[in-house]
Structures are given as C-alpha cells and as structure tokens.
Amino acid sequence: MHINQLRCEDEAIQFCGQIQEYGFLIVADRKRLIVAASENCSHWMDLTSTGILKTSVNQLINNILPMSVMAIEASITSVYGQPVDKRFVHEISLGTSDFYLSIYGDCDHLYLEFEKRQSTAISSLIQIQSYVQQIEQTSAIWDILCQCIxxxxxxxxxxxxxxxxxxxxxxxxxxxxxxxxxxxxxxYPEFDIPRQARDLYLTQLTRHTSDIHSPTYPIHALQDEPIDLSASALRALSPIHLQYLEHAGVRASISFSIVAHGKLWGLVTCQHQSAKAIDLSQRQLAMLLTKYAVSRYLIMEKENDLYIGKQVKEFELALKEKLLLGSSMPELMPDIAEQLCKFTRADGFAMVNKGETFVFGSSPTVTQVRQIHAFINKKSEKSFYKREDFRKKFGLTLGVTDADFAGVVKMDMDSSRTYSLLWFRREQAIERLWAGKPEKVMAYDQENQVFVPSPRSSFDAWKEMVNGIAPSWSKSDIYFMKRVRKLIRESLLRKSQEIHTLNQELIQLNNALDTYAYTVSHDLKNPLSVIKLSVQMLQSKKGLSSELLGRLTDNMKDASELMEDMLDKIYECSKVKQFRYEPTVIQTEQLIPQIVAHCQTLYTAQHCQFTIGELHPIHGEPTLIYQLFSNVISNAIKYSSKQADASVHIFSVQTNGKVRYTIEDNGIGIPQDELKHVFDMFKRMSNSSNFDGSGVGLAIVKRIVERLGAQVDVESEIGKGTIFHLYFPN
Known part of the structure; x- marks a missing residue:
C-alpha cells in the first residue's frame, strides 16, 4: 500500500501568498501596472487590494505620496532588473501612520513594501560605535555579537x-x-531548517515575525500564478515554522543570516516569549553588526591561516631543499612523518609507493594499509579521498575492525594511483546534546489524505553518544596535504626532466660518436690518398729527380702529420661530452692552396683552373678548419672535374663584423628542390650518381660550423654550378 507523504523540504515557502499584519505589499510588472496587492492595503489607504489592480504605480504614488514623487520615481527606475538586494528605503507617512517604503525589483516585477514604523528608537551613534569596538577588540566574536544584538x-x-x-x-x-x-x-537536526529555508536565508538576510498569533493577509493578483516573496520582509511564516516556534515557547522571532565565503555559515537567532515588534532601523543595525562580526571573523581566520601558512612554508622550504638535493620521499619518511602528522593533526601516517609501504604513528599495519589503499582505489576514482567514519563503514569488509583508527585521507601523487600518502585519525567518542530527540514527526492530514511534517513538540535536552567517527579535517589540514602533494609532484617532474636531459645527452653523445666514425672513414681518405699516390709514383718510376722526390716525400710527411693531428682531435672529442677548444687566429694563405693541391691530385683534376683571391685570417680550431675547407673544396673540385673548362674560385671579404669565405664552382649543380636536404647525413643528390661519394661530407661540414659558431649557406643551379658561403665570427 502506497502512503502519500509531503516532505518538509517540498513546501514552497517563498510562494506562501500571505504577508504579516505590520505592513502591506504592492507588486507591479515591467510596464509599471499593478498586478498584485495584499488584502490589508485598505487598512491604510482609501483603496482596496482589488481596486488598485491594473492601475499605474505612478498614478498610485501621485495620489498617496504627492510630496515624494520624484525621489520614489528615481528609486523605481534604479531597481528594475537589478538583484533583489539592491533596494531603496524611504520614510513616508500615510494619514496618521508612519511607514518605511522599501522598493526593490527583479527581472519581472517591481515590489513596493510598506512596513509600519515602531515607536522604538534606534541606538545613538555613540552606542553603535561602542558595539563595533567591542566586536573588534575580542576573540569571542559571537558571544559579543549576541550581547550587542x-x-x-x-x-x-x-x-x-x-x-x-x-x-x-x-x-x-x-x-x-x-x-x-x-x-x-x-x-539541531538538518530538517529543523530545511534546504529551501536555508536558500531563502541567502536571499533575505533578515527574517522577523512580531507575533506568531497575529493574523496574516492574502495577496490578490491578476494572474493565477503565485507571487515570489523570497525577498519580502513581510512574508508570512510557514504554518510548520509557526507551530515549531509555539512548541518552543516562542512568540516573537528574528533571525540574521551569517554569510561567509558566499555560503550560509550560520544564523543569529533571536527569540522572545511575548509578542514584540522590532523597528526596521533596529533590525538593520543588528544586521550591520552581524556583517561586521563576519568581517572580523574572516580577518581572524585569515590571520590564523597566515600563521599556519608560515609554519607550513618553513616545513615546505626544508622539504623542498632535501628533495632538490636528490633525496626521495621514501628516504625522507623517517625524518618528516612526525611533522606530516603534526600539521594535519593526524594520529598516523602511511606512504604507499608501488610495492613499498611505510607506516608511522597510530596507523594500521603494512598489510592493512595496502588493503585500504587498494579498496579506496577501487571505490573512488578521485585523487583525493577522505572519510571520517571509514573503519565504522568498511572495517568489517576489510577485516580492519581491530585497527586503531577511525577516519582516513588518501591523496594520490600520480595518475597511476600507485603512489599515495594516507593520514589516519582515531575516533573521538563524544556525548552530543540535542534540542529534543532528532527525529522527524509526521502527522496524517485526513482531509487531503497525506502525511505532512509536524514540528517536534519537545526540546528537552536529549543525549546521544557518537562513536567510531574521527574529527573532521579542516580546510587548513587539507591545504597542507595538497601543498605537500604539489612539492612531491614538482620533485618527480624535476627528476623526470633530469632523466630526459640525460637521455638527450646520450643521444648527443651517440650522434657525436657517429660523427667521429664518419670523420675517420671520410676525412682521413684525402691524406691517405695523397700518401698512396705518392708511394705508387715512387714504386712505378725509377730515377726520379731530387726535386720530385722531395715533393713526394713532403706530401707524405704533411699527410701523415695531418692524419695524426686529426686522430688526436677525434680521441680528445671522444673523452668529453662537448668538444671544447681555445679559438686561435688561423692564416689560410698556405692552408687553402695545400688543400687545393691535394684535391687536384686526388681527383686527377690538373686541368681545373683555380682563382684564389684575398684570404682573410679567421678564428677557429686548426684541425676543424682544415676539415671544413677540405670537404667544401674537394666537393667543388670533384663535381666540376668532368667539365672541360672546370674552374673553382675561392676568396674572402669582411662583411657585417664577420669574415665570409666563398667557394664557387661551375660543376653539375644541385636541383632546387633538393637544396634543403644537402646537409643531411648519407644524402646524395639525384644527379651525382656518376661520382664517388657517401653523402657524409656536407653533414660533417654542418656539424663543424655549428661547433665553431659559424654559418654556412649554399646557392646552386643545375648545370651551372654551386656557391658555398662560410661566415666566421671575428
């Protein structure tokens, strides 16, 4: 059998359609036509609530408040479409009665709320200043606020x-x-102030009823839709709320919302045993003091956060220093576990890092920690998990009912969730006193055949023992945990970057070794060929002249010395990560003709015409400079050697603070679409198949100019030749 039941939170209290007796309400639409009015407006005006419907607000104000038209008109214009907390209050008189006229609006309606002024006088400015000073000079903010209000x-x-x-x-x-x-x-239980009531306390910060037994008056409207009274100070209380106050022995009630960080932190709740109306000015003063107390509370909270933050910062700096020095968290655990507990007010701590587990203080055993870690990973995908009643809820399932903890926080260090920190807290058994037994009471409404909420009739203190729950972790506790996570993640990232850097260095070293191998196999060919050719001439020709004999032996001596020097440099490079040298001034007047002579011999290009212009000195390392020019000049001679009118021009100029060497030939040239790949390792041009080569020489040229801090450019046209420009810093 299904039983209908109306929940307290389902009551639409903002659409109650009733207002209290100490004022009246008029509502207009965006065209300023009156669309609703409370029935009791006729008590103070010579108009009925239905008689003023469809009339203009401007006309009404002209009739009842002719002396205040301009000021009220300005307020009406200002509030249309604005948030309901933007309101203007005017002190007015209707006949013999004084009122406050509060004007506010929303996107659809304009509200004119007339509240009768009371005879009670507001406190003097001196007294107000005294209240503010009392709140400002105390740490017991809420006690002093209660006294002031x-x-x-x-x-x-x-x-x-x-x-x-x-x-x-x-x-x-x-x-x-x-x-x-x-x-x-x-x-007090949550259902004493249901959700929709809490929401309204954020819209209307002050709530007042002068007498729970006073009559209320309905609102008559043109449309059948109820008027939203969320922001109305005159809105009548819910019947359930009125019964609740009556059962508590309260006849008059006021509440002031305490809003902190944009949320409803609490209420200043005021109760009186007899009927008592409080003037709007007094309520506004009480609300002002409440807001000031909130500001003072937030300042003190901030000061406390700064104090804790200073301690945390000192710990963080020490931890960061140790991590930067290369220590890992598992290594640091014995030294820092106590502080990790201290700053979070935890009783125990654990670290799980893949197969390794560390425990400290009042923590479960290593085996239990691993079980808890795996269970939370399976239960929740969040990287931050906390539960104050974890053992009470899941202890039996995990077999950890004997462990000395109640609540747990688990925080993952990485996305794999295999590296986590866990904090534990023991239970805090407390005796909680309730204002009456915290249970919902439902009464059966025979007429509507539905169970409806009924307010509790007893508020006698009711004791409850709370077991198996740890104290809640505060915002500062959680802040510290997340700061620790950030430090560890930064450390892991730094180590990851170090590993990446080492890998890059290994790649560079491997590339360097490749270069050494290619250099040995490629650049040593020229001097070896010179020696080989000289030896062949000595063997094949008898009776050589002393002049030719001297020239051949000099060639062999120079080539062998060059090979020895190159091998020394290669060995030196192989011992260091980066080739370092002291730049020297190199005169090229003898070096370049020597390279030309060797290349002519190597490629049998005695017919090749050479033009050597001015050769400026350059800064560099002799062996690298030799390799550089040897590779470029040998290419120029090789690829022009089959031309009948082969020619090579070499010269240098000073330009823009640099020395530019130009090596120009009239050889086969390089296709335009292949120029961008000319310095690639093992890359040979498509028109070079009739020439010997490995595609290594120009790759070596590129690496040498990078080491020397030089530059190389190439221009070429197929069938017309190639021009290399080498730029050396002065």
Whole structure:
C-alpha cells in the first residue's frame, strides 16, 4: 500500500501568498501596472487590494505620496532588473501612520513594501560605535555579537547557530535572559531548517515575525500564478515554522543570516516569549553588526591561516631543499612523518609507493594499509579521498575492525594511483546534546489524505553518544596535504626532466660518436690518398729527380702529420661530452692552396683552373678548419672535374663584423628542390650518381660550423654550378 507523504523540504515557502499584519505589499510588472496587492492595503489607504489592480504605480504614488514623487520615481527606475538586494528605503507617512517604503525589483516585477514604523528608537551613534569596538577588540566574536544584538532589540534569547557540513547545526554562543534554560552547545537536526529555508536565508538576510498569533493577509493578483516573496520582509511564516516556534515557547522571532565565503555559515537567532515588534532601523543595525562580526571573523581566520601558512612554508622550504638535493620521499619518511602528522593533526601516517609501504604513528599495519589503499582505489576514482567514519563503514569488509583508527585521507601523487600518502585519525567518542530527540514527526492530514511534517513538540535536552567517527579535517589540514602533494609532484617532474636531459645527452653523445666514425672513414681518405699516390709514383718510376722526390716525400710527411693531428682531435672529442677548444687566429694563405693541391691530385683534376683571391685570417680550431675547407673544396673540385673548362674560385671579404669565405664552382649543380636536404647525413643528390661519394661530407661540414659558431649557406643551379658561403665570427 502506497502512503502519500509531503516532505518538509517540498513546501514552497517563498510562494506562501500571505504577508504579516505590520505592513502591506504592492507588486507591479515591467510596464509599471499593478498586478498584485495584499488584502490589508485598505487598512491604510482609501483603496482596496482589488481596486488598485491594473492601475499605474505612478498614478498610485501621485495620489498617496504627492510630496515624494520624484525621489520614489528615481528609486523605481534604479531597481528594475537589478538583484533583489539592491533596494531603496524611504520614510513616508500615510494619514496618521508612519511607514518605511522599501522598493526593490527583479527581472519581472517591481515590489513596493510598506512596513509600519515602531515607536522604538534606534541606538545613538555613540552606542553603535561602542558595539563595533567591542566586536573588534575580542576573540569571542559571537558571544559579543549576541550581547550587542540583545542590547539593540531586547529579546529574551539571542544565540549564534552554526551549520555543520551535514547541514545540522549547534549553538556556539548565547545571551539569554536570567531564569531561562540555556541552549548553548545544543545540536539541531538538518530538517529543523530545511534546504529551501536555508536558500531563502541567502536571499533575505533578515527574517522577523512580531507575533506568531497575529493574523496574516492574502495577496490578490491578476494572474493565477503565485507571487515570489523570497525577498519580502513581510512574508508570512510557514504554518510548520509557526507551530515549531509555539512548541518552543516562542512568540516573537528574528533571525540574521551569517554569510561567509558566499555560503550560509550560520544564523543569529533571536527569540522572545511575548509578542514584540522590532523597528526596521533596529533590525538593520543588528544586521550591520552581524556583517561586521563576519568581517572580523574572516580577518581572524585569515590571520590564523597566515600563521599556519608560515609554519607550513618553513616545513615546505626544508622539504623542498632535501628533495632538490636528490633525496626521495621514501628516504625522507623517517625524518618528516612526525611533522606530516603534526600539521594535519593526524594520529598516523602511511606512504604507499608501488610495492613499498611505510607506516608511522597510530596507523594500521603494512598489510592493512595496502588493503585500504587498494579498496579506496577501487571505490573512488578521485585523487583525493577522505572519510571520517571509514573503519565504522568498511572495517568489517576489510577485516580492519581491530585497527586503531577511525577516519582516513588518501591523496594520490600520480595518475597511476600507485603512489599515495594516507593520514589516519582515531575516533573521538563524544556525548552530543540535542534540542529534543532528532527525529522527524509526521502527522496524517485526513482531509487531503497525506502525511505532512509536524514540528517536534519537545526540546528537552536529549543525549546521544557518537562513536567510531574521527574529527573532521579542516580546510587548513587539507591545504597542507595538497601543498605537500604539489612539492612531491614538482620533485618527480624535476627528476623526470633530469632523466630526459640525460637521455638527450646520450643521444648527443651517440650522434657525436657517429660523427667521429664518419670523420675517420671520410676525412682521413684525402691524406691517405695523397700518401698512396705518392708511394705508387715512387714504386712505378725509377730515377726520379731530387726535386720530385722531395715533393713526394713532403706530401707524405704533411699527410701523415695531418692524419695524426686529426686522430688526436677525434680521441680528445671522444673523452668529453662537448668538444671544447681555445679559438686561435688561423692564416689560410698556405692552408687553402695545400688543400687545393691535394684535391687536384686526388681527383686527377690538373686541368681545373683555380682563382684564389684575398684570404682573410679567421678564428677557429686548426684541425676543424682544415676539415671544413677540405670537404667544401674537394666537393667543388670533384663535381666540376668532368667539365672541360672546370674552374673553382675561392676568396674572402669582411662583411657585417664577420669574415665570409666563398667557394664557387661551375660543376653539375644541385636541383632546387633538393637544396634543403644537402646537409643531411648519407644524402646524395639525384644527379651525382656518376661520382664517388657517401653523402657524409656536407653533414660533417654542418656539424663543424655549428661547433665553431659559424654559418654556412649554399646557392646552386643545375648545370651551372654551386656557391658555398662560410661566415666566421671575428
């Protein structure tokens, strides 16, 4: 059998359609035509609520407030389409009665709220200043706020009520009339202030009823749709709320919202045993003091955060230093575990890193920690997990009911979730006092055949023992944990970068070794060929002249010395990560003709015409300079050697603070689309198949100019020749 049941949170209290008796309400649309009015407006105007519907707000103001038309018109213009907390208040008179006229609006409606002024006078400016000073000079902010508001409104009880994470709440401060029972420390269940009521406390920061037994008046509207009274100070209380107050022995009530960080932190709740209306000016002063107390609370919270932050910063710096020096977290654990517990107020700590587990303090065993870690990974995909009743909820499943902890925080260091830090807290068994037994009461409505919420009838203190739950982790605790995670992640990233750098260095070294091998196999061919040719001439020809004999032996001597020098440099390069040299001034007047002579002999190009212009000195390393020019000049001679009118021009000029050497030939040239690949290793041009070569020479040229801090450019046209430009820094 299905039983219909109306939940308390389903009650649309902002659309109750009723207002309290100490004022009246008029609502207009965007065209300023009155679309709704409370029935009791006729108590103070010679108009009925239905009689003014469809009339113009401007016309109404002209009729009832002719002296205030301009000021009210300006307020009306300013509030249209604005948030409901932007409102203007005018002090006016209607007949013999004084009112406050509050003007506010939303996207669709304009609200004119007339509230009767009370005879009670607002405190003097000196007294207001005294209240502010009292709040400013104390750390017991909420106690002093209760005292100040009690002085302003004179209610029997003023208490500060703070919401908890589960939306239940408890009284943290109180100023109570002598002889009344204190509610200080009492807890109230979440359903005492349901969700929609909490939402409205953020829209309308002040809520007042002067007498729960006073009549309320309906709102008559043109349309059948209810008027939204979320921002109305006159809105009538829910019948359930009125019964709740009656059961609590309260006849008049005021509440002021405590909003911190954009959320409803709590309420200043004021109760009086007899009917009592509080003037709007007094309520605004109380709300002002509440806002000031919130500001002071946030400042103190910030100061505390700064103090904790300073301690955390000192720890972070020490930890960062150790991590930068190369220590790993597993190595540091024995030294820092105690501080990791101290800054988070934890009783135990553990680290799981793949197969390695470290535990400290009041923690489960290594085996249990691994079970908990694996269980949380399976249960939640979040990198940050916390639960204060973890053992109570899952202890039996995991077989850790005997472990000395209640709550746990798990924080993952990496995306694999195999590296995590865990903090543990013991249970904190407490005796919680409730204002009445925290259970929902439902009554059966025979007429509508539905169960409806019924307010609790007893508020006698009810004790509850809370076991198996650890104290909640605060924002500063969690902040510290996340800071530690950031440091560890930075350390892991730095080590990852170091490994990447080492890999890059290995790649460079391997490339360098490749270069050495290619140099040995390629550049040593020229001097070896010179020696070979000289030996062949000595063997094949008898009776050589002393002049030719001397020239051949000099060639062999020069070639062997060059080979020895090149091998020394190659060996030197192989011992260091980066080839270093002291630049020297190199005169090329003898070097370049020597290279030309060797290449002519190598490629049998005695017919090749050489033009050698001015050769400026350059800075560099002799062996590298020899290799550089040898490769470029040998290519020029080789690829022009089959031309009948083969020619090579070599000259240098000073330009833009550099020395530019130009080697120009009239050889086969390089196809335009292949020029960009001319310096690639093992890359041979498509028209070079009739010439010997390995495609290594120009790759070596490119690497040498990079080491020397020089530059190389090439111009070429197929069938017309090639021009190399070498730029050396002065």
């Amino acid at each position: 009690s002085n302003v409104i004179g209610f029997d009880r003023v208490m500060t009520y703070r919401f908890k994470e589960d939306n239940s709440g408890h009284v943290v401060a109180e100023k109570v009339k002598p002889g009344l029972t204190s509610y200080l420390g009492l807890h």
